[in-house]
Amino acid sequence: MxxxxxxxxxxxxxxxxxxxxxxxxxxxxxxxxxxxxxxxKIAGVCLGCAEYFDIDVxxxxxxWLVVSLMTGVGLIAYPIAWIVMPDEPLLLTAPVGVRVTNx
Ligand SMILES: [Zn+2]
Numbered sequence: 001m002x003x004x005x006x007x008x009x010x011x012x013x014x015x016x017x018x019x020x021x022x023x024x025x026x027x028x029x030x031x032x033x034x035x036x037x038x039x040x041k042i043a044g045v046c047l048g049c050a051e052y053f054d055i056d057v058x059x060x061x062x063x064w065l066v067v068s069l070m071t072g073v074g075l076i077a078y079p080i081a082w083i084v085m086p087d088e089p090l091l092l093t094a095p096v097g098v099r100v101t102n103x
Contacts, residue, residue: 034088043082 003010003017003024010017010024017024033052035044046064050057068074 033085035082035085036088037090043078044088045078045081045085048085048088049081 001010001012001014001024002008003020003022005017005022005024006020008017008019010019014024016022031052033048035048036051037044039057040047041061046060047057050060053060064074064078068078
């Protein structure tokens with residue numbers, strides 16, 4: 001890959017550019033904000049936020065609820081987050097119903 005700062009070719013798994021020292025791997029290694037398929041209560045928005053920020057999901061739900069009741073922002077933000085946040089990618093298990101047929 002290329003360093004976004006100096007444009008030089010660097011190792012694909014490099015976290016810091018060897019030429020200019022700028023951090024390059026952060027965006028690649030960073031967790032994506034997705035809605036997990038398992039453990040969600042409504043749409044998994046709170047669970048996704050909890051996993052992203054590495055905090056307790058109960059705390060997120062509580063905070064979201066409090067903010068919703070106090071300001072109403074959460075009530076608007078939840079459906080928006082629901083639409084904007086992608087579903088967690090399906091785990092790559094053997095596809096059900098797909099059979100490999102010999103020609
Ligand atoms: Zn660089």
